[in-house]
Amino acid sequence: MSKKPERIFVKGNEAIARGALAAKCKCFFGYPITPQNDIPEFMSSEMIKAGGDFVQAESEVAAANMLLGAGAAGVRAMTSSSSPGMSLKQEAISYMAGSEIPAVVVNMNRGGPGLGDIGPAQGDYYQSTRGGGHGDYRHFTLGPGTVQEAYDLTIRAFDIAFKHRTPVLILGDAILGQMKEPITPWTPENVDEEGGRDWAITGRDNGREKRLIKSLFLEEGALAGQNQHLQAKYDSWKDLAEAEQFETEDADLIVCAYGSIGRIAKSAVRKFRAEGKKVGLFRPITLYPFPSDDLLALAKQGKRFLTIEHNLGQMVDDVRLAIRTVADSDFYAIYPGNLPTPDELEEPILNCLEGK
C-alpha cells in the first residue's frame, strides 16, 4: 500500500517559506512589514536548521543588498517584503538585473499608494512587471493564486532565477499570504545548488581568472551592448509565458484576473456556468512575461473580455496590448481598501456578458 502524500495546513506566507527551503535556498534576508512577517519569522528558525543563514537586516534596502551579495556569490537566496518595503528594494533589484544576479524576491502586495493600508491589493502590478527601479530592465514575475501554487511557484522561481540569471519576483497579496489552506509539499529532485559556479564570485580557486559582477559599463558602446544582451534575454522568455484557462473554450466572455482576484473570479465564473452562462476565466500565472499569445488566440475567436483587478487598472494595459489588433477589454476595478467577494464580481461580469 503506497503511503499517502503528506498534507499540511499552512498560510500562503509559510507555503512560500517552505517552498524556498525545498528549493535549497541557503540564505534569507528580511525586514518586518505586514502582511508578510510569517516568512522571515519562519525562516529565522527553519533556515538555520536547514544549514543556511538568516539575517534580520536594518532595512529593506539592506536586505535587498544582502540578497545581491549572496546571489553574486552564486548562492540560492531570498528576501520578502510588502509594498512600501518593495519600493525600497528596487535599487538593489535594478542592480541585480543590470549585473544579472539571480535571486528570489517576494512581494505580498498591500494597499497603497504611500502607507495605504495592510489589506490586500494589486496596486504593485506596474512596479512588478515594468522594472520597478531605474533603467531598462524586466524580471520574471510569478502570480500565484492558491497556497499550493505559492509553494510550487517558489520552487520554480529559484530554477528560473539561476537558469536565466535574473531576479524573480513572486507577487502575492495579503489574501494569499494570510489565508490557510491544505497543501501537499514536495521536494524537487536534482536541485543544482552549485548552479552559479561557472560565473559567480567564488574565489580564484586554483588560480583561475578573476571574476567581476557589475552593472557599470562606461566604455563607448558597452552599455548599449549590455542592454541589447538583456533585451534579447527578455525576448527569449516569451515562450515561457503561462496562464490558467478555465472554461474558455466555448465562452463568449473571458474574465481576465490574476492572483487572489483570479481565484475569486473563478468562483464567480463557476456560478455563471452552473446557470448556463458562457463565461470563462483567463488567469495569467507569469505576469512577466505576459501570456499575450494565448490571449490573442482567444480574441481571434471573437470573444469579449473583462479585466478585473484589485487596483485602478494596471494589468488591463497588458490585456489590451495583447488583443489590440482584434478586440478590446472592459475593466472593473476593486478599489484597494475593500475586500472583494465572488458576489461582488457577478454584476460587472453579467453586465459585460449582456453587452451593457
Next chain:
Amino acid sequence: MSEMNEKLVFDRPESVIDRATHYCPGCHHGIAHRLIGELLDEMNLAEKTLMTTSIGCSVFLYNYLNVDAVEAPHGRAPAVATGVKRSRPDHFVFTYQGDGDLASIGMAEIMHAANRGEKMCVVFVNNTVYGMTGGQMAPTTLIGQRTTTTPAGRCQTHEGAPIRMTEIIASLGGVAFAARGALNTVANIKKAKKYLKKAFEFQLNNTGFGFVELLSGCPTNWKMTPLAANERITNEMIPYFPLGVYKDVSEEGGVC
C-alpha cells in the same frame, strides 16, 4: 655599473594588476590599493578573497586588484558584503569605501554590519570630500573647508560637524578592531599597513568586524599640490581625526 649589481628592492605585488590607474596625481587610493595587494600576497589570501567595491573614485578598484569582486550600490557595500560572507563564510571578504559612500548614504549599512559583528573588513578612505562627483561636501569635510557645496567653507551651525567614524565604529558591539591611519608619510603608511593586517587577521580568526580608516589626500578637489595635500593631512586632518587604534579586542581580552 652592470645590471648584475642592481638589487630589486621594490616590485608590484602579484595581487595588483599591471596597469595604469585612473586616479589623479597625488591621490592616495593607489597607496591604499598597494597596501591591500601586499597583504593579500603576504597572507596568501588572493584565491579566497571576495571583494565588494562601492561607488565613487574607487569603484574601479576591481580593475586593479586581481581578486573576485562584486559592485555594490552607493553606500550599500557592507550589506552586499554581509550577503557575500553569510553565503560563503569560508572566504575572506572586504569592502573598500569612501567617505561619502560610507558616512553619508551608507551610514545605516556600516553601523549595522559593524554592530552585528559581520566577519569582514572595511577599508574606509577618508579624504574629506566627494571626489568622483566633483568636490562636494562630505560628512567628514572639515569646518571651514571650501567645497563646491560649501563655497564659503563648512559652517558647523549650518552643515553640522565632521563625523569621526572610527570613534563611532569602535563603540559598537561586534567590532573586533577599529583604527585610523594616514597615507601622507612613509611612517604613517607603514603603520596603516599594520592596522590593515590586524583587521584582516581578526576576520581570519573569525573574531569580528575589522575597520580601518585611512586619511587620504585629494589634491584635485582640495585645489592643492600633492605635497601641500600631504601637509594638510598632518596640519588639519590628523588634529581633528587623531590616528591610532580605537578598539582591539585582543588587547582588551574581549570576545566579540
